[in-house]
Amino acid sequence: MDATTPAVAGGFEPRITAFVCNWCTYTGADLAGTSRLQMASNVRIIRLPCTGRIDPMFITKAFERGADGIIVSGCHPADCHYNAGNYHARRRFAIFRELMDFLGVDTGRITFSWVSASEGGKWRDVVNDAVTRVRALGPFTDYRKLVVDPVATATGVVPPEHVGKEVPA
Amino acid sequence: MARIGVFVCHCGENIGRTVDCHGVAEACKDVPGVVHSVDYKYMCSDPGQQMVKNAIAEKGLTGVVVAACSPHMHEKTFRRATAGAGLNPFLCEMANVREHCSWIHEDREKATVKAVDITKTIIEKVKRNVPLNTIRIPVTRRALVIGGGIAGIQAALDIADGGREVILVEKGPSIGGHMSQLSETFPTLDCSQCILTPRMVEVYQHPRIKLYAYSEVESVEGYIGNFKVTVRRKARSVDEDKCNGCGACTQVCPNKKIPSEFDCGLGKRTAIYVPFPQAVPNLPTVDRNKCLLFMNRAKGRPDTCKKCADACAKGAIDFDQQDRLVTEDVGAIVVATGYQLYTIGKDQPKDNLKGYGEYGYGTIPDVIDGLQFERLASASGPTSGKILRPSDGKEPKRIVFLQCIGSRDPQKGMEYCSKICCMYVAKHTMLYHHKVHDGQATVFYMDIRAAGKGYEEFSRRAIEEEGAQYIRGRVSRMWREGDVIKILGFDTLEGEPIEMDADMVVLATAMRPQPGIDALAQKLSVSYDQHGFINEAHPKLRPVETNTAGIFVAGACQAPRDIPDAVAMASATASKVLGLFANEMLEREPTVACVNEANCAGCFHCERVCAYGAVEHKDIKDRAGNVVRVIAYVNPGVCQGCGTCQATCPSKSVELQGFTDEQIWGEIQALGV
Amino acid sequence: MKIGYFPGCSLHGLSREYEESLKAIVAGLDTELVEVDDWSCCGASSAHGSSHLLGVALPARNLAIAEEQGLPEVLAPCAACYARLASARHEISEDPQLAGRVNNVLVRDFKNTVRVRSILEVLKGQIAGIKARATNPLKDLKVACYYGCLLVRPVQVTGGYDDPEDPSSMEDICKAAGAVPVKWNRRLDCCGGGLSMSRTGSVVRLSAAILKDAKAAGADAVVVACPMCHSNLDFRQKAMKHRGAWEGDMPVLFLTQVVGMSMGIDPKTLGMGRHFVSTDSVLARTAGTGSGSGTGTNSAAAVAGEVG
Numbered sequence A: 001m002d003a004t005t006p007a008v009a010g011g012f013e014p015r016i017t018a019f020v021c022n023w024c025t026y027t028g029a030d031l032a033g034t035s036r037l038q039m040a041s042n043v044r045i046i047r048l049p050c051t052g053r054i055d056p057m058f059i060t061k062a063f064e065r066g067a068d069g070i071i072v073s074g075c076h077p078a079d080c081h082y083n084a085g086n087y088h089a090r091r092r093f094a095i096f097r098e099l100m101d102f103l104g105v106d107t108g109r110i111t112f113s114w115v116s117a118s119e120g121g122k123w124r125d126v127v128n129d130a131v132t133r134v135r136a137l138g139p140f141t142d143y144r145k146l147v148v149d150p151v152a153t154a155t156g157v158v159p160p161e162h163v164g165k166e167v168p169a
Numbered sequence B: 001m002a003r004i005g006v007f008v009c010h011c012g013e014n015i016g017r018t019v020d021c022h023g024v025a026e027a028c029k030d031v032p033g034v035v036h037s038v039d040y041k042y043m044c045s046d047p048g049q050q051m052v053k054n055a056i057a058e059k060g061l062t063g064v065v066v067a068a069c070s071p072h073m074h075e076k077t078f079r080r081a082t083a084g085a086g087l088n089p090f091l092c093e094m095a096n097v098r099e100h101c102s103w104i105h106e107d108r109e110k111a112t113v114k115a116v117d118i119t120k121t122i123i124e125k126v127k128r129n130v131p132l133n134t135i136r137i138p139v140t141r142r143a144l145v146i147g148g149g150i151a152g153i154q155a156a157l158d159i160a161d162g163g164r165e166v167i168l169v170e171k172g173p174s175i176g177g178h179m180s181q182l183s184e185t186f187p188t189l190d191c192s193q194c195i196l197t198p199r200m201v202e203v204y205q206h207p208r209i210k211l212y213a214y215s216e217v218e219s220v221e222g223y224i225g226n227f228k229v230t231v232r233r234k235a236r237s238v239d240e241d242k243c244n245g246c247g248a249c250t251q252v253c254p255n256k257k258i259p260s261e262f263d264c265g266l267g268k269r270t271a272i273y274v275p276f277p278q279a280v281p282n283l284p285t286v287d288r289n290k291c292l293l294f295m296n297r298a299k300g301r302p303d304t305c306k307k308c309a310d311a312c313a314k315g316a317i318d319f320d321q322q323d324r325l326v327t328e329d330v331g332a333i334v335v336a337t338g339y340q341l342y343t344i345g346k347d348q349p350k351d352n353l354k355g356y357g358e359y360g361y362g363t364i365p366d367v368i369d370g371l372q373f374e375r376l377a378s379a380s381g382p383t384s385g386k387i388l389r390p391s392d393g394k395e396p397k398r399i400v401f402l403q404c405i406g407s408r409d410p411q412k413g414m415e416y417c418s419k420i421c422c423m424y425v426a427k428h429t430m431l432y433h434h435k436v437h438d439g440q441a442t443v444f445y446m447d448i449r450a451a452g453k454g455y456e457e458f459s460r461r462a463i464e465e466e467g468a469q470y471i472r473g474r475v476s477r478m479w480r481e482g483d484v485i486k487i488l489g490f491d492t493l494e495g496e497p498i499e500m501d502a503d504m505v506v507l508a509t510a511m512r513p514q515p516g517i518d519a520l521a522q523k524l525s526v527s528y529d530q531h532g533f534i535n536e537a538h539p540k541l542r543p544v545e546t547n548t549a550g551i552f553v554a555g556a557c558q559a560p561r562d563i564p565d566a567v568a569m570a571s572a573t574a575s576k577v578l579g580l581f582a583n584e585m586l587e588r589e590p591t592v593a594c595v596n597e598a599n600c601a602g603c604f605h606c607e608r609v610c611a612y613g614a615v616e617h618k619d620i621k622d623r624a625g626n627v628v629r630v631i632a633y634v635n636p637g638v639c640q641g642c643g644t645c646q647a648t649c650p651s652k653s654v655e656l657q658g659f660t661d662e663q664i665w666g667e668i669q670a671l672g673v
Numbered sequence C: 001m002k003i004g005y006f007p008g009c010s011l012h013g014l015s016r017e018y019e020e021s022l023k024a025i026v027a028g029l030d031t032e033l034v035e036v037d038d039w040s041c042c043g044a045s046s047a048h049g050s051s052h053l054l055g056v057a058l059p060a061r062n063l064a065i066a067e068e069q070g071l072p073e074v075l076a077p078c079a080a081c082y083a084r085l086a087s088a089r090h091e092i093s094e095d096p097q098l099a100g101r102v103n104n105v106l107v108r109d110f111k112n113t114v115r116v117r118s119i120l121e122v123l124k125g126q127i128a129g130i131k132a133r134a135t136n137p138l139k140d141l142k143v144a145c146y147y148g149c150l151l152v153r154p155v156q157v158t159g160g161y162d163d164p165e166d167p168s169s170m171e172d173i174c175k176a177a178g179a180v181p182v183k184w185n186r187r188l189d190c191c192g193g194g195l196s197m198s199r200t201g202s203v204v205r206l207s208a209a210i211l212k213d214a215k216a217a218g219a220d221a222v223v224v225a226c227p228m229c230h231s232n233l234d235f236r237q238k239a240m241k242h243r244g245a246w247e248g249d250m251p252v253l254f255l256t257q258v259v260g261m262s263m264g265i266d267p268k269t270l271g272m273g274r275h276f277v278s279t280d281s282v283l284a285r286t287a288g289t290g291s292g293s294g295t296g297t298n299s300a301a302a303v304a305g306e307v308g
């Protein structure tokens, strides 16, 4: 078993990737830590300077790599460390969410939130809510099939045991 | 091939209690590229840091991952250690297994799994890190101050006294701003001119201050430390090198009936004029819209009059003088353009507003505004300090002040409190009672806002000791009957309508930013609020910085301010500027965007999303020197490193150093199944 | 143009001349009034004082019917009706809960789509038409335009068709009719409103102050657009004199009558004879219209008016 698979005790445990900005949400998550706020352990944070840096491709890529849910979180509107980055992000994701919906991804898998540096408690709630929601939606495997099958690439033949299944990269 | 070293910290018990640190170090040994993986009780201690340094030297590491606390805590520490061992500091990153893991989970098994994940993401990132160098930008250690009111004067003097050169640009013919128009100032009632004039003279004589009065900022280019400013020196029609300020010209000018701006229309001036006797510089200016010669020129008629030129012994009058453009290099800019008062019935903040036509301002001569009252009360004013009403020059025995005119009224477009009027109205009632002993001052107010040192005491004194009558409520309309002003109002404490007569009414109108502030803010690319006040970078922690590095803000152009506030802000900007000028070079984190010149399609989407105007156009030329392509260039001095451009670029040609797509793909990959 | 029309009780009783003159002028302005079916009381002066819900539901009932009739807008010539209808519309649109309660009471699915217009708003939109049809411009008639409390206030309810403290639409309409509006001061004061019966003393004091100011400004007549203002200013002049608060006679005209006179409409059609204070002095000044409507006017008062 891959060590990165969250321990499953009799149920599905979603993997959630969080893209957060350095100044507000990352610091808010730090505050949750300093305040010892306990929360679900399913979320892995990727730190970026600003939500404006988040390319929608990161989200599809994370799904493709096996994430069952995504959190995107940054500074509150008007509080952006970089003035306007989060506005660009907001516009970008408003459209992106529609696209995901169109492509058949349940938008419940993607959480957008604003968590400021002082909102450790809010961060905990965002994490717990996302985990509960995605747990209910079950594993997300549709995009994993998009990953090129290494065996197929090497041999030119898809091994029968891989047909219709997700394959490790 | 990467050679990564992983250092897992127990942080005493802080991490070790819930995370199996040794297990994490062991798990990371299997990650391709990791050549060294250990755990230790306190990584940030001296021996801990030494472990990192030794491993870099002994194992020939190309990257360092410290799995410990938040990077906000110790990233600098470990980058310094890395640099100490001769490795580029930007090849060291931290995996946050304390705040984001051990402190928020109790289940040891789950927490350990997560800590391994976190560390692996950072390993994948560091594998793709490249050495970066701190950006060093040269700083031009001269400052530009825009606006010569008390805020601009204070900022200029403080910077110049701190040893740096200052260019002070004032659009009017003299510096001094509104403070030079005031009579006596709250809360101490000291004479405004007496405390201001010496400071104005000091500006004029300061060896490190270059004063451009009657001038405006034409354009601003560049970025922090390296601004290029073009100043338009408007033609005064007087040669300042020849003129000795004797004033003979103003004596002879035949056009004497022009309403004086300085006296708020209550006094008169000539077409060639010095706005007030203590003006700095003490030079006359020809008002080309009012000078007979220029009025004739405008109609295509031959020059006439020239009386001032005939009177001038120095031959200083130059009717053919042109505007001149001068450029100055500066490293920092202070904006101190001050305020104007809301004018009833004219210049409304929104086109659809008329604004208090029911008060008859502009139609009833004895309804005036606060600055006009200051001029009446001023010893140097049009009435030599006597309170006389404009209509018939009689002394008003019943004077009424109305507060919050325009302010705190969303229907007039200004929902904010102007902050100073409660105080100056209290002051006005005192000045009035000092001058008109048998008079009665009445004030209509909504609330008294007297927050400030000595302010509450001051307004109480006006009421309790000096006999001002304060009525809580608003006035609904006023009109003139004979020579009295009829006032209809409502007393909200008594719950009764009020009708009263007054001989003169003073309106405490709202403070608004100077006209043209939006154009100036756009030239400087600083932001402003819906009213036009310049935005500070942070309302609490960065009150005198703007969102553009190297540009600062002081005084009433940022929000309604009284003199103590304006001066405090000005001194704060000066200390910011002097701090910036402390070194010849400015050091900046290299987390800035960088354009791949071969790929950039020149669509400039990046330029449109950059909030800082960091993206410039760059010409790509062939050998013959012809421009073949125009592409984007990110100015590292201006870029703040948000990465919005990168997420926007359709051809992925602009990359944020330290957060490249490849690095983030690596992190996502590490989390994969 | 077609517009919904809510007469309200006054225009069928106390102020019939308001309705008569309104109907006479709209014909000339190519406007058709479509009366709201089975309209009921708007609740003015009492309902909102006793029950808030009733105060909203009564006007809402009338608007709901207009909505069912497919009328996009409704003219309420009476200023009090206008205020009630427009306030109800405003309150319902601001408060979805209230909207639900009102619909329950009405047992109707009211969507609140009907816009409420005052007479000023409607005639302001017709200024060009009024000017064009002013065959008898009233150039010798000086008028004091009286707005009172409700016509232009509060701005949230009126939508701001005119400045709430310094309005100008009534003057503009009178100018279009050729009349000369005077500058005066008590244009927006209270006339005493619904207290005419219960506190006559207050009404006499307030209304007399208004008339005196109009007279001092040199007005030949006061122009109103509200039956309540009209009755306080016109009918109560006798009580004012009786109590020594007012001398003289000041004709009080409806705005629609002023427009009607400028169109050369017969004074009788405009109901000029229904006033308590004779309008003969006005008719004499607007010579083109011809004088001598005469019905039921007090000739002694008319003479006094001319002398004053």
Ligand SMILES: Cc1cc2nc3c(=O)[nH]c(=O)nc-3n(C[C@H](O)[C@H](O)[C@H](O)COP(=O)(O)OP(=O)(O)OC[C@H]3O[C@@H](n4cnc5c(N)ncnc54)[C@H](O)[C@@H]3O)c2cc1C
Pocket (backbone or CB within 6 Å): B146, B147, B148, B149, B150, B151, B152, B169, B170, B171, B172, B174, B175, B176, B177, B178, B179, B182, B184, B185, B186, B187, B215, B216, B217, B336, B337, B338, B339, B340, B341, B370, B371, B374, B420, B424, B427, B514, B516, B520, B554, B555, B556, B557, B561, B562, B563, B564, B566
């Ligand atoms: C009636 C009244 C009474 C007052 N009494 C008191 C008092 O008793 N005590 C007190 O503490 N405060 C008082 N104040 C407030 C006081 O006037 C202000 O706090 C003070 O003047 C603010 O100074 P400033 O330099 O920010 O702005 P300003 O005084 O407005 O100066 C701004 C300067 O910038 C110049 N400028 C504007 N735009 C440009 C441009 N684009 N380029 C170049 N130059 C430009 C202007 O010409 C002006 O010289 C009073 C205000 C009023 C209205």
Ligand code: SF4
Pocket (backbone or CB within 6 Å): B238, B242, B243, B244, B245, B246, B247, B248, B249, B250, B284, B311, B312, B313, B314, B315, B316, B317
């Ligand atoms: S007369 Fe000549 S020298 Fe004297 S103030 Fe005028 S311009 Fe200057």
Ligand code: SF4
Pocket (backbone or CB within 6 Å): B403, B404, B405, B407, B408, B416, B417, B418, B419, B420, B421, B422, B423, B446, B447, B448, B449, B508
């Ligand atoms: S300072 Fe006083 S008068 Fe001025 S706006 Fe504020 S409350 Fe009103």
Ligand code: SF4
Pocket (backbone or CB within 6 Å): B595, B599, B600, B601, B602, B603, B604, B605, B606, B607, B631, B632, B648, B649, B650, B651, B652, B653, B654
């Ligand atoms: S968005 Fe990309 S391609 Fe377009 S100009 Fe900027 S760097 Fe070049």
Ligand code: SF4
Pocket (backbone or CB within 6 Å): B592, B593, B609, B610, B611, B612, B613, B614, B615, B634, B638, B639, B640, B641, B642, B643, B644, B645, B646, B656
């Ligand atoms: S990283 Fe941000 S600040 Fe820098 S150029 Fe790109 S958008 Fe502008």
